[in-house]
Amino acid sequence: MNNIIPTEETHPLTWRLRNDRETVWIEEYCKKNGYFSLKKALKTMCPEDVVHLIKESGLKGRGGAGFSTGLKWSLMSKDNSSKIRYLLCNADEMEPGTYKDRFLMENIPHQLIEGMLLSAFALNVSRGYIFLRGEYIKAEYILKKSIQEAINFGFIGSNILNSGFNFELFLHTGAGRYICGEETALINSLEGRRANPRAKPPFPAVFGLWGKPTCVNNVETLSNVPSIVLHGVNWYKKLSKSTDTTGTKLMGFSGKVNNPGVWELPFGTTAREILEDYARGMKSGLFLKSWQPGGAGTDFLIEKHLDLPMDFTSIAKAGSRLGTAIAMAVDNKTNMISLVCNIEKFFSRESCGLCTPCREGLPWIVKILESLEKKEGHKNDVKNLERLCLDLSPGKTFCAHAPGAVEPLQSAIKYFRLEFEAGISIKKLKKCSNILGIQSNEFTSKV
Ligand code: SF4
Secondary structure (H helix, E strand, O other): OOOOOOOOOOOOOOOOOOOOOOOOOHHHHHHOOOOHHHHHHHHHOOHHHHHHHHHHHOOEOOOOOOOEHHHHHHOOOOOOOOOOOEEEEEEOOOOOOOOHHHHHHHHOHHHHHHHHHHHHHHOOOOEEEEEEOOOOHHHHHHHHHHHHHHHHOOOOEOOHHHOOOOEEEEEEEOOOOHHHHOHHHHHHHHOOOOOOOOOOOOOOOOOOHHHOOEEEEEHHHHHHHHHHHHHOHHHHHHOOOOOOOOOEEEEEEEOOEOOOEEEEEEOOOEHHHHHHHHOOOEOOOOOEEEEEOOOOOOOOEOHHHHHOEOOHHHHHHOOOOOOOOEEEEEEOOOOHHHHHHHHHHHHHHHOOOOOHHHHHHHHHHHHHHHHHHOOOEOOOHHHHHHHHHHHOOOOOOOOOHHHHHHHHHHHHHHHHHHHHHOOEOHHHHHHHHHHHOOOOOHHHHHO
């Protein structure tokens, strides 16, 4: 059991949470050191100082890819001649099983707004948008109210705190497409176009929203910025138990565990600690069969991987991705074919249809999985699934949607191949063997 009391020093993202889990509105946020970082930056720092600080802190994007935030910021075009640049907050949280950004937006919205203000100051940006998942109705209400509060308190608008810095912030709700989480599809959608990813280069840092330099950061990433500006790089680095990644991370467990949820933990905390100490283990009568470390689009791992530190490198070495670090437990009574089929139906439906392998390959995968689920699979179905995983691997499609979609499938086959092979119809297998003139093999007698 964990009995740790969150403090400003140990839990920079969540120490302001109220016990009753009501939203921390602006007056309470200001009483708890809110907007101190903005005041500090506007009074004592120049934009380059903030970029340098974030680069030095080692902050990595919390949307799943883990790219260095400071490096991303430093790639923003230095050409300021048009005077128009944009900061976009990617709040289109649609990864199945992930709810960490919603948690931050509903509970501590001003932390995100302050993070956006600091990031905009660092990037010489005067206009920002929060691209919010359309289904997040409560977060929409809270963010709208919070933006108005920040305007009323003089933190958003012209000549903020008499510094000469101007910033306008708008909330945009999406129409419900998973692909809008891809930053260039998000930009297209914001422009009113179909949400297809764009060819890169040019990257958004050079040619983004309406052709202007644009930086897109995730909610949790931006929410980390105020505490780094206030407390500095050394403090931030020491928060982590990992040698790979600095700071803390919202991590969680869902599935048939006793206490599903999300907690702020140091990078390097093991998945076993999260599962046993925070999620309080599997429900009575069940045991862990498998788990996904960070969303539906990450490879399954198994029990022996629970002792790995939750950071980008350790999880990648085990053959998966940290992703959003909101893990999902799979219990021993869950059929892997049914589970993966459900996941692939989602990814197939959410394909934007732009490139052929993804548009055609994912529905084909679903069709095969459905027949395996009914035990009507053909002899070569498992091999065909493996071939499709290769055909949809990185570099074969226009964006990372398809490679992410096949990660759960390829890893489920790797660890639970017999379950997939058991979906092959004995009748079809025998018929096929007769046609080919070969005897039933060892595998046939097993099923
Ligand atoms: S991989 Fe899928 S989602 Fe990405 S561009 Fe191609 S069709 Fe669209």
